[in-house]
Amino acid sequence: MSKNQINFQEKFTKITEQWTPRVIAQMNDNQFKIARIQGEFVWHKHEETDEVFIIIEGTMNLELRDRTVNLQEGEMYVVPKGVEHKPVAENECKILMIETQGTTNTGNVGGDRTQENDIWV
Amino acid sequence: MSKNQINFQEKFTKITEQWTPRVIAQMNDNQFKIARIQGEFVWHKHEETDEVFIIIEGTMNLELRDRTVNLQEGEMYVVPKGVEHKPVAENECKILMIETQGTTNTGNVGGDRTQENDIWV
Numbered sequence: 001m002s003k004n005q006i007n008f009q010e011k012f013t014k015i016t017e018q019w020t021p022r023v024i025a026q027m028n029d030n031q032f033k034i035a036r037i038q039g040e041f042v043w044h045k046h047e048e049t050d051e052v053f054i055i056i057e058g059t060m061n062l063e064l065r066d067r068t069v070n071l072q073e074g075e076m077y078v079v080p081k082g083v084e085h086k087p088v089a090e091n092e093c094k095i096l097m098i099e100t101q102g103t104t105n106t107g108n109v110g111g112d113r114t115q116e117n118d119i120w121v
Numbered sequence: 122m123s124k125n126q127i128n129f130q131e132k133f134t135k136i137t138e139q140w141t142p143r144v145i146a147q148m149n150d151n152q153f154k155i156a157r158i159q160g161e162f163v164w165h166k167h168e169e170t171d172e173v174f175i176i177i178e179g180t181m182n183l184e185l186r187d188r189t190v191n192l193q194e195g196e197m198y199v200v201p202k203g204v205e206h207k208p209v210a211e212n213e214c215k216i217l218m219i220e221t222q223g224t225t226n227t228g229n230v231g232g233d234r235t236q237e238n239d240i241w242v
Binding site (some may be wrong): 004005006007008009025026027028030032049050051052056069070071072074075076077078081098099100 | 125126127128129130146147148149151153170171172173177190191192193195196197198199202219220221
């Protein structure tokens with residue numbers, strides 16, 4: 001638990017790689033994770049938790065099976081648990097995700113895009 | 122659950138009063154609430170939940186019993202459950218709060234600043 005304020009852009013200076021979520025805060029059993037994303041991720045879903053995306057900088061598309069949700073800076077979206085989604089960003093986008101502690105980035109599919117899910121910056 | 126993206130500033134156009142938290146999203150049993158704040162709130166604490174403050178626009182001070190945390194746009198802070206705090210803002214500040222559904226704004230103290238806690242915009 002940080003004793004000081006948490007500045008999103010300052011936290012982003014601590015990660016340079018893309019698609020590597022890092023925890024910046026915890027509220028009850030929920031974790032706040034930042035990530036730089038660019039290109040296409042994999043289709044996946046989280047059976048145990050809803051997942052919030054908040055755009056800190058840039059723009060991204062959240063592809064769902066029946067439509068695509070475009071997200072800009074200052075916008076958020078809640079992916080309900082069990083709903084398949086694929087994040088896509090043409091240019092690098094800085095995002096904040098909120099989900100239950102222990103949630104893996106690739107959800108039900110695993111594979112080589114999987115990251116450890118409890119690394120703090 | 123919104124089927125579309127949620128734009129913070131667009132949601133703020135739907136509230137004009139200060140100190141009236143309104144729900145804009147829910148993630149599992151957590152609610153995302155926006156509020157306009159200006160002036161001093163009351164000292165209170167939430168025994169059942171941590172409480173996240175994210176600054177959307179402006180600046181505020183989160184007074185704690187042992188220090189004051191200044192929060193600017195693009196910053197967040199987690200008030201741990203059971204910790205007394207008092208939000209203060211010299212000029213109007215737009216904030217996003219995240220806490221367990223059912224949390225009352227005045228926490229343990231109640232009083233005439235208390236608002237209904239499950240009104241959506």
